[in-house]
Amino acid sequence: MYHQLNRFTGRLIASSHLQNPLFPVAPIALQRVDPPAIQYNTNHMSTVTEATACAAGSRRLVPGTNIPYPPVNETIRKQQELFQKDNDVPVHLKGGPFDALLYRLTMLLCIVGLAGIGHTIYGHAVPKKQ
Incomplete structure (x- = not known):
């Protein structure tokens, strides 16, 4: 027996007009088609x-x-050569001392941000004494 949803009540009811399942019982063989030839x-x-x-x-x-x-600008070409050199320096430090300063400043700001997050979580977790 097959079931269907009643449109009015939204419940499953026995279906009287569905005599066959909604999927094929016997598989149908697929047609064989040769793929098109690739042209290069x-x-x-x-x-x-x-x-x-x-x-x-x-x-x-x-x-x-x-x-x-x-054409590529000459200054850009020089920077490309500088950054593509294999000299065992990380790419974020190949720009010289200014890049090292920016790297350290970024790390400092990350640590300050993590400390602020920890302070906020601690403040919410531990209530103030009155």
Whole structure:
């Protein structure tokens, strides 16, 4: 016997008009379909034409367009070289003494914040004596 919800009372009642379950009893075989062949480096898939590729030279293009990336500023290039050097210094200290000062200030503020949280929790947990 199958059951359904009564729309008026919201309770389960025996269903008289549902003679079959709401799911298939016997599984239906799936149709076999071969996946499409993958095509690599075809002309209709590429957004770069031969003329623009030669004009751009060895410069990389913005994905999905024929526009080359703009040149990188020299100061940014120097900073990239500085931060990519393998000299066993953590990245948050590679900027020199100013970065070390900012790191220590951040750690001090974290400790002060944790102490403030501990003080607040202690103040709420232990009532004041009157």
